[in-house]
Amino acid sequence: MKTAEEMVSAYENMLYRAALSHTGNCEDAQDMVQETFIRWLTKRPVFESDEHEKAWLLRVVINLCRNYVSKKGNRGNAELLDIYPAADPEEQSLIEDVMSLPAKYRDVIYLFYYEGFSTKEIAEILNTRESTVRSQLLRARNMLKGRLEAEL
Amino acid sequence: MSGYNEYFDKIKLNEEQHQAILDAVKKEEALLSQAAENTKQKSSDTAKIRFMRRAGLIASCAALLALVIIFPLGKRQSMTPANDKIPEADTVMSSDIRSEGADASLSGEKEVRTDAALSPQENIAADPGSIPAPAEEPVASIITDAVIPNTAKSDHAFPEESDRSAAPANEPYECEFAHSIEKSGEETGEEGPVLVEASVSDGLLIFNGKSYRYLEETITDESAFDAGCLAVITVGGDALLDPALLDIRSGMFLYGKEPYDRLYIRLSEDRFLCFVPEDN
Structure with missing residues (x-):
């Protein structure tokens, strides 16, 4: 059983990125990360593996973000791009396009491209069907493709 | 990407x-x-x-159970000696009465029938001349020997009321007997000795028309009597109390104006019954 400090050190950045990808707000993302660790402390679930542990934490933080955004409303991603500006203009344009997608698409793109989960694993994390994940990925790609082509 | x-x-x-x-x-x-x-x-x-x-x-349950079990046992055990005394007292007194009559016949005097079934009055009526002559020794001196005066009245503590109430006042004591007690004619104003009936029934000593509550206490050694608190009546023996001098005042026996808080009746050589005044 890992200590709280070990858990924070191991997963805080992963959870922060996932929360930031969903909320687009640094302070909200930090709150969601903190709340996720508190949930872990309260429940103290027994994990079968590190993968299981990671998936459980991601599922919790995304659910917390969903609940938070549905209550407070989407505060936009301007703060994210101000605080973490992209290195070059192309990358900045790409991030702006991704962050302009609906939150449910941003989640599957983050989990699929950055975290490297399969559609099946994403379906388990988001508690949805794999086909739904695939269709969401397809729609997100098409939307990004359309916006990038429009920019070019 | x-x-x-x-x-x-x-x-x-x-x-x-x-x-x-x-x-x-x-x-x-x-x-x-x-x-x-x-x-x-x-x-x-x-x-x-x-x-x-x-x-x-x-x-609590154990204590209650112990009370339920022990209390009846203790009560039964406390009753057992009293029950044991009854036949023994009866036997002793009957034999004493018989021996007293036998002594009278041996002395050459007319035989006195001291049947317990007959009251003293019946005995007198049957043969008035059979009344034994007064003993040569004065009754007063006998009484003096029998009664231990209360020489330490202030020091002696009379039994507490709670002690008395704890005494088995109504313990069944089925021994009834009639006994002739000589009484000095000088004190009663009558000539010659008269008979006074003493009986024990239902835990009460009826003595000269007064009742005395039976306190379940038996001592077997006369020397164990507390000085100043006892009066001794010898039943079937020689020393007798004069009932005319015995009275009850304020929860104590008065014998010749000397206070006593207990009255003992000798049943046999080494057995006594203890009575405390029945304040009435």
């Missing part, structure tokens, strides 16, 4: 954010630990309270 991944690689919590999250998590962990400790202590206290309650209940 390489630019996307490179962008997110750069997103990390700074040291201040990291410390804030870590502090919040540690604080929460301490609170949860304290709450768990409180819950554990509470459950432990609850278990202790339950244990104490159960132990108390068991102890």
Whole structure:
């Protein structure tokens, strides 16, 4: 059983990125990360593996973000791009396009491209069907493709 | 999407954010630990309270059970000697009465029938001349020998009321007897000795028309009598109390104006019955 400090050190950045990808707000993302660790402390679930542990934490933080955004409303991603500006203009344009997608698409793109989960694993994390994940990925790609082509 | 991944690689919590999250998590962990400790202590206290309650209940039940079992046994044991006395007292007195008659016949005097079934009055009516002559020794001197005067009235503590109430006042004592007691004619204004009936029934000594409550106390050694608190009536023996001098005042026996708080009747050589005044 890992200590709280070990858990924070191991997963805080992963959870922060996932929360930031969903909320687009640094302070909200930090709150969601903190709340996720508190949930872990309260429940103290027994994990079968590190993968299981990671998936459980991601599922919790995304659910917390969903609940938070549905209550407070989407505060936009301007703060994210101000605080973490992209290195070059192309990358900045790409991030702006991704962050302009609906939150449910941003989640599957983050989990699929950055975290490297399969559609099946994403379906388990988001508690949805794999086909739904695939269709969401397809729609997100098409939307990004359309916006990038429009920019070019 | 390489630019996307490179962008997110750069997103990390700074040291201040990291410390804030870590502090919040540690604080929460301490609170949860304290709450768990409180819950554990509470459950432990609850278990202790339950244990104490159960132990108390068991102890109460055990005490009650012990009372239920021991009290009747103790009562039965306390009754047993009294029941044992009855036939023995009866036997002794009957034999004493018979021997008294036998002594009278041996002395050459007319035989006196002292049948317990007959009252003293019947005995007198049957043969008035059979009344034994007064003993040569003055009755007063016999009484003096029999009665131990209360020389330490102020020092002696009379039995407490609670002690008296604890005495088996109504203990069945089925021994009834009639006994001739010589009485000085000088004190009664009558000539010659008269017979006075003394009987014991239902725990009361009826002596010269007065009742005395039976206190279950038997001593077997006359020397064990407390000085100043006893009067001795010898039944079937030689020494007799003068009933005319015996009275009850304020819960004590008065014999010749000397106070006593107990009256003993000698049943046999080494057995006595103890009576306390029945304040009426």
